[in-house]
Amino acid sequence: xxxxxxxxxxxxxxxxxxxxxxxxxxxxxxxxxxxxxxxxxxxxxxxxxxxxxxxxxxxxxxxxxxxxxxxxxxxxxxxxx
Amino acid sequence: xxxxxxxxxxxxxxxxxxxxxxxxxxxxxxxxxxxxxxxxxxxxxxxxxxxxxxxxxxxxxxxxxxxxxxxxxxxxxxxxxxxxxxxxxxxxxxxxxxxxxxxxxxxxxxxxxxxxxxxxxxxxxxxxxxxxxxxxxxxxxxxxxxxxxxxxxxxxxxxxxxxxxxxxxxxxxxxxxxxxxxxxxxxxxxxxxxxxxxxxxxxxxxxxxxxxxxxxxxxxxxxxxxxxxxxxxxxxxxxxxxxxxxxxxxxxxxxxxxxxxxxxxxxxxxxxxxxxxxxxxxxxxxxxxxxxxxxxxxxxxxxxxxxxxxxxxxxxxxxxxxxxxxxxxxxxxxxxxxxxxxxxxxxxxxxxxxxxxxxxxxxxxxxxxxxxxxxxxxxxxxxxxxxxxxxxxxxxxxxxxxxxxxxxxxxxxxxxxxxxxxxxxxxxxxxxxxxxxxxxxxxxxxxxxxxxxxxxxxxxxxxxxxxxxxxxxxxxxxxxxxxxxxxxxxxxxxxxxxxxxxxxxxxxxxxxxxxxxxxxxxxxxxxxxxxxxxxxxxxxxxxxxxxxxxxxxxxxxxxxxxxxxxxxxxxxxxxxxxxxxxxxxxxxxxxxxxxxxxxxxxxxxxxxxxxxxxxxxxxxxxxxxxxxxxxxxxxxxxxxxxxxxxxxxxxxxxxxxxxxxxxxxxxxxxxxxxxxxxxxxxxxxxxxxxxxxxxxxxxxxxxxxxxxxxxxxxxxxxxxxxxxxxxxxxxxxxxxxxxxxxxxxxxx
Amino acid sequence: xxxxxxxxxxxxxxxxxxxxxxxxxxxxxxxxxxxxxxxxxxxxxxxxxxxxxxxxxxxxxxxxxxxxxxxxxxxxxxxxxxxxxxxxxxxxxxxxxxxxxxxxxxxxxxxxxxxxxxxxxxxxxxxxxxxxxxxxxxxxxxxxxxxxxxxxxxxxx
Numbered sequence: 001x002x003x004x005x006x007x008x009x010x011x012x013x014x015x016x017x018x019x020x021x022x023x024x025x026x027x028x029x030x031x032x033x034x035x036x037x038x039x040x041x042x043x044x045x046x047x048x049x050x051x052x053x054x055x056x057x058x059x060x061x062x063x064x065x066x067x068x069x070x071x072x073x074x075x076x077x078x079x080x081x
Numbered sequence: 082x083x084x085x086x087x088x089x090x091x092x093x094x095x096x097x098x099x100x101x102x103x104x105x106x107x108x109x110x111x112x113x114x115x116x117x118x119x120x121x122x123x124x125x126x127x128x129x130x131x132x133x134x135x136x137x138x139x140x141x142x143x144x145x146x147x148x149x150x151x152x153x154x155x156x157x158x159x160x161x162x163x164x165x166x167x168x169x170x171x172x173x174x175x176x177x178x179x180x181x182x183x184x185x186x187x188x189x190x191x192x193x194x195x196x197x198x199x200x201x202x203x204x205x206x207x208x209x210x211x212x213x214x215x216x217x218x219x220x221x222x223x224x225x226x227x228x229x230x231x232x233x234x235x236x237x238x239x240x241x242x243x244x245x246x247x248x249x250x251x252x253x254x255x256x257x258x259x260x261x262x263x264x265x266x267x268x269x270x271x272x273x274x275x276x277x278x279x280x281x282x283x284x285x286x287x288x289x290x291x292x293x294x295x296x297x298x299x300x301x302x303x304x305x306x307x308x309x310x311x312x313x314x315x316x317x318x319x320x321x322x323x324x325x326x327x328x329x330x331x332x333x334x335x336x337x338x339x340x341x342x343x344x345x346x347x348x349x350x351x352x353x354x355x356x357x358x359x360x361x362x363x364x365x366x367x368x369x370x371x372x373x374x375x376x377x378x379x380x381x382x383x384x385x386x387x388x389x390x391x392x393x394x395x396x397x398x399x400x401x402x403x404x405x406x407x408x409x410x411x412x413x414x415x416x417x418x419x420x421x422x423x424x425x426x427x428x429x430x431x432x433x434x435x436x437x438x439x440x441x442x443x444x445x446x447x448x449x450x451x452x453x454x455x456x457x458x459x460x461x462x463x464x465x466x467x468x469x470x471x472x473x474x475x476x477x478x479x480x481x482x483x484x485x486x487x488x489x490x491x492x493x494x495x496x497x498x499x500x501x502x503x504x505x506x507x508x509x510x511x512x513x514x515x516x517x518x519x520x521x522x523x524x525x526x527x528x529x530x531x532x533x534x535x536x537x538x539x540x541x542x543x544x545x546x547x548x549x550x551x552x553x554x555x556x557x558x559x560x561x562x563x564x565x566x567x568x569x570x571x572x573x574x575x576x577x578x579x580x581x582x583x584x585x586x587x588x589x590x591x592x593x594x595x596x597x598x599x600x601x602x603x604x605x606x607x608x609x610x611x612x613x614x615x616x617x618x619x620x621x622x623x624x625x626x627x628x629x630x631x632x633x634x635x636x637x638x639x640x641x642x643x644x645x646x647x648x649x650x651x652x653x654x655x656x657x658x659x660x661x662x663x664x665x666x667x668x669x670x671x672x673x674x675x676x677x678x679x680x681x682x683x684x685x686x687x688x689x690x691x692x693x694x695x696x697x698x699x700x701x702x703x704x705x706x707x708x709x710x711x712x713x714x715x716x717x718x719x720x721x722x723x724x725x726x727x728x729x730x731x732x733x734x735x736x737x738x739x740x741x742x743x744x745x746x747x748x749x750x751x752x753x754x755x756x757x758x759x760x761x762x763x764x765x766x767x768x769x770x771x772x773x774x775x776x777x778x779x780x781x782x783x784x785x786x787x788x789x790x791x792x793x794x795x796x797x798x799x800x801x802x803x804x805x806x807x808x809x810x811x812x813x814x815x816x817x818x819x820x821x822x823x824x825x826x827x828x829x
Numbered sequence: 830x831x832x833x834x835x836x837x838x839x840x841x842x843x844x845x846x847x848x849x850x851x852x853x854x855x856x857x858x859x860x861x862x863x864x865x866x867x868x869x870x871x872x873x874x875x876x877x878x879x880x881x882x883x884x885x886x887x888x889x890x891x892x893x894x895x896x897x898x899x900x901x902x903x904x905x906x907x908x909x910x911x912x913x914x915x916x917x918x919x920x921x922x923x924x925x926x927x928x929x930x931x932x933x934x935x936x937x938x939x940x941x942x943x944x945x946x947x948x949x950x951x952x953x954x955x956x957x958x959x960x961x962x963x964x965x966x967x968x969x970x971x972x973x974x975x976x977x978x979x980x981x982x983x984x985x986x
Contacts, residue, residue, distance in 0.1 A: 110864020333930025
């Protein structure tokens, strides 16, 4: 199980929580786990998210590993100019 | 893929100032940019554009245009694919209007003719019947109850109830207890700031040459990302992606504005209809009216600080309009705003608002410069009111490894503190100021990016190498790529030729943006070179009859690892490549991945300015950029990025703005009235490259191209405030705005 | 169509052009000299700079027909075969170009400057170049390259 931190604007879609526990071994499983637990999060995830794992921002990759003690933050997807 | 500690002391090529390979062509006029190619039988295209900011399109009658001698075809929205949804539909809608014209300059039809002059004459003959609708161009006005609805039903689920339909996306993040935090402050300052839209201002207008055949096509265009162009154009024309081959020309500036498509699908549609190659080049006026400027913003920032200079709480609300389509980068404005500070109680809110303006596009750290303008200005004001030093306060609150970012995660290794400390000891900070001059300071931050990357390194029979990358060269990256390959292969830099390959030749590559090229294409180049080296070692091992592990690669030669591996003379690369056909086949190293681990880049800027109180004119007299580059592969080009970003920030702070009239039409769509900095406006721009290695890159590289545009807005506002005694909260700080502020202050 | 006889970079050339075509259009589309660029079409950016009988002009503000009987100098004529002009060498050495789109215009303009004023100050260089927009470099390395070239040329003469 890993703890996933949501940005505060997503609380409304996760029963008021800003930390959600999911069973996941990689970033892809984190995202699908979140949607399975709270279907209301789907629109935000579909719109595009990046995931910060232990301070490293994973812009898009779903196969990056997460560990039980990883610090995981959901962020809106990063793009540049 | 991680940072390679062993390399750091021993770089031979990386870190030197080599000559860029495309330099010769660019100083002789040989280099081919977007508008520089022709094809046999080529037609020229021109675009019919709406003169109304908001109007329903009732009817398009192109009969007179079609009848004009030399006109070979006309396209409208009907000539594009149907059934697109989401982002693709937004892009198509922006490329060619459907039911409504949504901004002044919105494309409604296009014509192809045998000469550019005939095409220009023809568009005047296309009769479009419009039903003009009320429009709105200001972000705050667009959110008000009585604002015209621009595109009903576009808001997503994140938007709170009760907001106007023009509010289409919402962001909220932060942590802690704001009320307690503000209560603990000795001083709380709350201000509102506004910035107007600006344009990337690349000197090369968009240009392309499209040639459609039987279900397939070839497209030449100036772009920051040709795979992205391929993907979008294929969708809009109903083509399979692999049937469209896109080649990136040399690009005359992009800065984010050429990460989108505007004219390419139109040229392809015309080519398909006429069955001839079609060249489409935008005029400067079209570039301003109908490509992707930045958002304009309206921002409220509130910061509380105690007497010791610790920020106890911070709150920001950021309203951005991104044109008539969702996508204003308000979440980046929100996330970057307080990023340089370690704050226990922080909250940031962002709104993405529609307006009757063109669809915004990225411009160097999209969203971040505006946030820095607001937040850094309030921090500076607090320093003044509490009698504290600007750099000391920033150091006291600085984000560093292990502290929690304003948007949540714990920071990994970052270089903000190093840039602040470098600023403290820089001679600029202590230099005496003349009368009428003021000094300003600001920090800035950008995330930087990884993204899909594919690179191939092919060895030639003579031991030289051909490197194919997929990221258009927008800043001199061909030189840096060749440097990294030379470092790994141990061969001279001059023996490597770097080419930007077309979409048919390499795996997918994400756009050159997010300051990702030196990081991601560089990392891929290093990995591809290491793969080639492994194969070379294998050939040497086979020749010597020893284990592959017993061979090392040094100075461009295979050598036995030690004396017990055997007594063999070193085999230089050319001896191995000369025989490669018969010893196992051609030797190629390649690497495809979506690297994650781009390092963020922080900067601190110092600027001195003088203000003429009679004319309101500001002169920048001294400028210093101090920024963390992780590892500077080619210092000259890193300096160039620092200086270029600073210059754009100076223009944004002092002169550049989109001016819309009451009729919703853009009033200043040319370089005379959209005033970017010229050579006589600027001083020399000093630079300090700080190197705090990025753990996510073998050499420690961080992207540098974007952060440099973030600090100038607030730094210059600070300098102007100190020089003239008035604090401006609206950009640009043009002479007339400064004069009004001075007059207002004199009256009070 | 108007038949124009002119000299470009020392070579006698001729072309046909529409009366409305600019010299920039004629150079690029009729003579395939694509070094001069259109950045704005209104004489504000200098990317189309050429010399017309020794005078620095924006070729987008000159008509193709006006080239009749005149001598035009473009960026393609600055180097001497394989031998680059010192300005061109210095620009590469000093990284005085990033994307390179403004470079042809700036080279034509600065060659013209140094021919008229061999010892410009930094301020003079900056004001001479005020009609040539660059969006990438912030002008710093361009000005350094020009000043150093001026110094080298003075030493050599």
